Amino acid sequence: MTRILAVDDSTSMRQMVAFTLKAAGFDVVEAEDGRVALDLAAKEKFSLVLADVNMPNMDGITLVRNLRTMPDYKFTPLLMLTTESTPEKKMEGKSAGATGWLIKPFNPDQLITTIKRVLA
Template structure:
């Protein structure tokens, strides 16, 4: 069975691009439009990895990562940030919240798939 991924981004087109890249890479993908929706989904379904944007309404990506790390099922799950934010401050904040890694938009689909494969192991 292929790995289950949760993609979180408030941009529909970005979610579609990420989902397309990852499904083409052989993953099963579920989408959420913001951190709040993602958290509700993650409470009822287990994912092998989460790829989240940082800047979103209702709940941003860093808060989402912090919340997910509180759930026993997500203590060790790879949580990747995919964002236009390349500043060191945000990276540190993401790391402190429990982010596994950081990818900058615009992303390279092959690199995204390779990174997800690597963190899932």
């Protein structure tokens, strides 16, 4: 089963993402910030990481940058799911190694389609 790490400091957002992904047949693990996510990623392998940008302790772009230094995550899809939509922020994410960028509020069907596409 495809395991996805959903990272967001908003409990309600994590729950909505997890509900959507679980309904589509994915196994979802949740983390409340980048630091917790990085610790989880060091212990177990995820097929995809979906992360917010703005979080306490470690933001999503720093998380992506750190994940890309780990052998298990060099080629893993790392998607940003955020309210940030400026071209500068998107370029910062791309430079860090983000695979794609989705804007909140998310469309559940679009989220599933995007995840399936990057996992294919």
